[in-house]
Amino acid sequence: MKLREIAYAREGDKADIANIAVLPYEDADWPRIREALTEDVVRRKFGDLMTGTVTRYEYPNLPALNFVLTEALGGGVSLSLRVDGHGKSYASLMLDIDIDG
Amino acid sequence: MIRIGCGSAFDRDRLDWAEDMAYSGIVDYMGFDSLAERSMALNQLRKLEDPGAGWLRRIDNPAPGFDPRLGEIATRLAPYVRDGGTVIGNFGAANPEAGGELVVDRLREAGATGVKVGVITGDDVLAQVLDRDLYLPEQGCNVSEIKDRVLSANAYIGADPVVEALQQGARFILGGRLADPSPYVGAICHVNGWALDDWDRVAVATAAGHLLECGTSITGGNYADPPYNEVANWLNLSFPWCEVDDDHIVVSKLPGSGGVVNERTTKLQLTYEVHDPANYLTPDVTADYSQAVVRELGPDRVALSGISGRPRPDKLKVLVGLDMGWKVFAEISYGGPGCVERARLAGDIVRARVASRDADIIEWRTDVIGVNALYGESLEGGYPADVRIRIAARTKTKAGAEIVLEEAEYLPISGPAAGGGRGAVNLQRAIGVTPAFLPREDVPLKVKVHTV
Numbered sequence: 001m002k003l004r005e006i007a008y009a010r011e012g013d014k015a016d017i018a019n020i021a022v023l024p025y026e027d028a029d030w031p032r033i034r035e036a037l038t039e040d041v042v043r044r045k046f047g048d049l050m051t052g053t054v055t056r057y058e059y060p061n062l063p064a065l066n067f068v069l070t071e072a073l074g075g076g077v078s079l080s081l082r083v084d085g086h087g088k089s090y091a092s093l094m095l096d097i098d099i100d101g
Numbered sequence: 102m103i104r105i106g107c108g109s110a111f112d113r114d115r116l117d118w119a120e121d122m123a124y125s126g127i128v129d130y131m132g133f134d135s136l137a138e139r140s141m142a143l144n145q146l147r148k149l150e151d152p153g154a155g156w157l158r159r160i161d162n163p164a165p166g167f168d169p170r171l172g173e174i175a176t177r178l179a180p181y182v183r184d185g186g187t188v189i190g191n192f193g194a195a196n197p198e199a200g201g202e203l204v205v206d207r208l209r210e211a212g213a214t215g216v217k218v219g220v221i222t223g224d225d226v227l228a229q230v231l232d233r234d235l236y237l238p239e240q241g242c243n244v245s246e247i248k249d250r251v252l253s254a255n256a257y258i259g260a261d262p263v264v265e266a267l268q269q270g271a272r273f274i275l276g277g278r279l280a281d282p283s284p285y286v287g288a289i290c291h292v293n294g295w296a297l298d299d300w301d302r303v304a305v306a307t308a309a310g311h312l313l314e315c316g317t318s319i320t321g322g323n324y325a326d327p328p329y330n331e332v333a334n335w336l337n338l339s340f341p342w343c344e345v346d347d348d349h350i351v352v353s354k355l356p357g358s359g360g361v362v363n364e365r366t367t368k369l370q371l372t373y374e375v376h377d378p379a380n381y382l383t384p385d386v387t388a389d390y391s392q393a394v395v396r397e398l399g400p401d402r403v404a405l406s407g408i409s410g411r412p413r414p415d416k417l418k419v420l421v422g423l424d425m426g427w428k429v430f431a432e433i434s435y436g437g438p439g440c441v442e443r444a445r446l447a448g449d450i451v452r453a454r455v456a457s458r459d460a461d462i463i464e465w466r467t468d469v470i471g472v473n474a475l476y477g478e479s480l481e482g483g484y485p486a487d488v489r490i491r492i493a494a495r496t497k498t499k500a501g502a503e504i505v506l507e508e509a510e511y512l513p514i515s516g517p518a519a520g521g522g523r524g525a526v527n528l529q530r531a532i533g534v535t536p537a538f539l540p541r542e543d544v545p546l547k548v549k550v551h552t553v
Contacts, residue, residue: 004326004329005329008326008329008330008365008369010323010369010372010373012372012373012374012375013374014138014374014376015138015239015534015535015536017376019372019374019375019376021368021369021372021373021375023365023368023369023372025329045479046479047477047478047479048477048478048479049476049477049479055376057376057377057378057379057391058378058391059372059378059390059391059393060391060392061392061393061394061407062368062371062372062393062394062395064368064372066372066375066376066378068376068377075533076138076533076534077137077138077139078137078138078139078142078531078532078533078534079425079428079495079531079532079533079534081428081430081464081465081466081493081494081495082466082468082474082493083468083470083474083475083491084474084475088323089475089476093475093476093479093480096480
C-alpha cells in the first residue's frame with residue numbers, strides 16, 4: 001500500500017532545504033506511520049535528488065511528522081535548473097513510499 | 102480581540118481577493134507579504150537601474166525596487182484605509198522610501214486625505230555586511246572573498262517598527278524585508294496590548310501570522326488530491342482571516358467564498374516551511390509549535406492552541422543575494438514510439454552545438470518531462486505517449502544564455518524527427534541567497550510617518 005492511502009503531505013522550501021510534513025487522515029494510522037517512516041526510509045526514497053541529510057521532527061498532538069532535507073533543491077529555487085526548484089512536488093514522492101498494509 | 106485578514110502571499114498575488122477581504126466588513130487590519138527569498142536581490146537590481154530616482158521621475162520603470170502592484174493596491178484600498186482600516190506589508194522591498202511616495206500620492210488622488218503612511222527603513226544592511234566583512238557559513242568564506250558577486254543584503258526585521266508606526270497613527274505601513282509573519286505580529290500585539298517581550302503571546306501572534314501569510318494555502322490551495330482531499334468550489338477562493346486574543350486563534354475564510362478551511366488545511370499551513378517545530382526562529386520570538394492543537398469549531402472555522410514562546414534570537418538573520426549569472430530554459434515535444442530516445446538526442450545535439458561556441462556554461466541540465474523531470478530515478482513509470490525535453494543551462498553572461506536559446510530554436514528543423522511545440526523559453530537572472538547574522542544593534546531601524 002502507498003502512504004498516500006492513509007496520509008497527506010506538503011513541502012516547503014527555504015534556500016536549499018526542503019521540509020515535508022506528513023499527516024495521517026485517521027489518528028489510528030499515526031503509530032504505524034511513525035514506525036514506518038524513518039529518516040533512513042525517506043533518505044532512500046529521495047536518492048539522488050538530495051546530497052544532504054534527513055532529520056525527522058514530530059508534532060505529537062496534530063499528529064504529524066516533519067522531515068527536513070538539506071541540500072535537497074539543486075541549490076534553492078532562485079539558482080536551481082530543476083523543473084520544480086521549490087520542491088513542491090516532493091510531497092507526492094513522499095506519499096509514494098510503500099507502507100505495509 | 103483583533104480580526105485580521107491576509108491580502109497577499111507574494112508580489113503577483115491577486116488583488117480582487119484582497120479587495121474582497123478589505124470590504125468584507127470583517128477585518129480592521131490586513132497583512133501583505135510580497136517577498137520571496139530572491140526578491141530582495143531582484144528588486145535591488147531594479148532599483149539600481151534607476152540610481153537615485155523616485156517613482157515620480159520614471160515612466161519606463163514605474164516600480165524601481167518595490168512591489169509592482171503597490172500603486173494599484175493603494176488606489177484600490179484607499180476607501181478601506183480612509184474608513185479606518187489598516188494595511189501593513191513588506192511591499193517596500195528594496196526601496197520603501199520611493200514606495201511610500203507612491204502610496205501617499207495614490208491615496209491623495211483617491212481622496213484618503215489625512216491618512217498617515219508609515220515607512221520602515223533600515224533592513225538594507227549591505228554597508229554593514231561589507232564593512233564587517235561578515236562570515237557566510239554556507240559559502241565557507243567571508244564576504245570580501247566574493248564581493249564582486251554581492252547584490253544585496255537585507256536583515257529579516259520584526260514587529261517593533263510596525264508597532265511604532267501604529268502608535269504614531271499610521272494606517273498604511275510599508276517596510277522592506279519585514280519577516281513574513283511580522284506585519285501580522287505588529288498589528289496583533291498593538292491591538293491586544295501585548296508587550297513585544299511577552300514571549301508566549303508574541304508566539305501566539307506569530308502562529309496566527311504564520312496561518313495567514315501564505316494566503317489561499319490555508320483556504321483550499323495546494324490541498325486537493327482527489328479522491329482523498331477535495332475542494333468542492335474552486336471559484337472565488339478567499340484569503341484567510343483570524344480572530345486573535347489570549348490563548349485564542351481562530352482561522353476562517355469569507356462567507357460565501359469557495360475553497361475550504363478545515364483541520365487538514367490548517368495543519369498543512371502550520372507545518373509549512375517550519376524545520377524544528379520546538380524552535381521556530383523569527384526576529385520576534387523563538388516560537389514553539391511542537392505542542393500545537395488544531396480543532397475544528399464548525400464549518401470553515403478552526404482553532405489553534407498550544408503555542409508557546411521563548412526569547413527572540415539575539416542576532417538577526419541576513420539574506421545576502423549573490424549574482425550567479427543567468428538561467429536559460431527551452432522545451433520541445435516528441436511523441437509516439439522512440440519519443441524518449443529522440444528527446445534525449447535533441448538534448449545532446451543542443452549541448453554539443455552550444456559547446457562548440459563560446460557560451461560561458463557554468464551548469465547544464467536536461468530533463469525528459471514525462472519520465473524523470475520531477476523525481477529523477479526515484480520514481481519510475483511505463484513508456485509515455487509523449488514527452489518534452491527541457492534544456493536548462495546556467496551561464497556566466499546573458500550573451501551565453503542567448504546562445505543556448507538560439508541553438509534550441511533550431512531543433513524543429515535541424516534536430517531529431519518530428520519535434521514540435523517548441524516553447525516555454527525563459528531567460529532570467531540566477532540569484533544565490535546565502536545567510537549571515539548581525540547583532541540587532543547593527544541594524545538600526547527608522548520609522549517615518551507621512552500624512553496624506
